Amino acid sequence: MVNNGIQNxxxxxxxxxxxxxxxxxxxxxxxxxQIKPIEDPIFWLSCGAFICLMSGLIFADIMKSKLNxxxxxxxxxxxxxxxxxxxxxxxxxxxxxxxxxxxxxIINFSIIKSLIFSSTISILFGTSMWKAIxxxxxxVESGTVKEIDEFF
Numbered sequence: 001m002v003n004n005g006i007q008n009x010x011x012x013x014x015x016x017x018x019x020x021x022x023x024x025x026x027x028x029x030x031x032x033x034q035i036k037p038i039e040d041p042i043f044w045l046s047c048g049a050f051i052c053l054m055s056g057l058i059f060a061d062i063m064k065s066k067l068n069x070x071x072x073x074x075x076x077x078x079x080x081x082x083x084x085x086x087x088x089x090x091x092x093x094x095x096x097x098x099x100x101x102x103x104x105x106i107i108n109f110s111i112i113k114s115l116i117f118s119s120t121i122s123i124l125f126g127t128s129m130w131k132a133i134x135x136x137x138x139x140v141e142s143g144t145v146k147e148i149d150e151f152f
Contacts, residue, residue, distance in 0.1 A: 041102040041103075041105045041106045042102070042106075044098055044101070044102035044105075045098075045099055045102040045103060045106075047095075047098060048095045048096065048097070048098030048099035048101075048102060049095070049099060050095070051091060051092075051094065051095030051098065052092055052095035052096055052099065053095075055088045055089075055091040055092040055095060056088075056092050058084075058088040059085070059088040059089055059092060062084055062085055062088060063077075063133075066137070067140070070140065070141065076141055077137045077140060077141060078134070078137050078138055078141055080130075080133070080134055080137070089126065089130065090126075092126075093122040093123075093125065093126040094122075096118075096121075096122050096125070097115075097118045097119055097121075097122045100114065100117070100118030100121060100122070101114045101115050101118045104117065104118065
């Protein structure tokens with residue numbers, strides 16, 4: 001039953017294509033533009049997503065180890081200014097900037113304007129999130145973790 005229906009559809013399509021008069025089909029099909037990978041915004045979008053994913057996982061692992069050291073050995077989690085933490089945080093927001101720039105270039109924004117906008121957004125998000133995480137770790141260390149409602 002199903003095979004009969006599929007066979008009828010294929011026959012219908014092939015008969016209609018055979019009867020169709022398509023004199024200059026090449027005029028209707030636009031030429032495929034090949035873009036070099038270095039200029040392809042989809043390539044950069046995927047690179048930025050990969051950078052964000054990997055550095056986000058690294059940063060999460062660093063925070064996990066800081067909290068584990070705090071609970072097991074009472075080592076303070078607040079010094080966030082070690083090179084691993086800063087580099088993973090910086091690379092996450094660099095990847096985010098690459099994502100924003102490539103997404104804006106897909107919808108035909110100029111590279112300079114999208115770079116300025118993306119850098120501004122990433123710097124604002126990065127500094128505000130850094131302060132929030134630093135505040136949260138300070139609260140964890142002092143034992144006075146506020147509920148999320150008190151932040152808003």
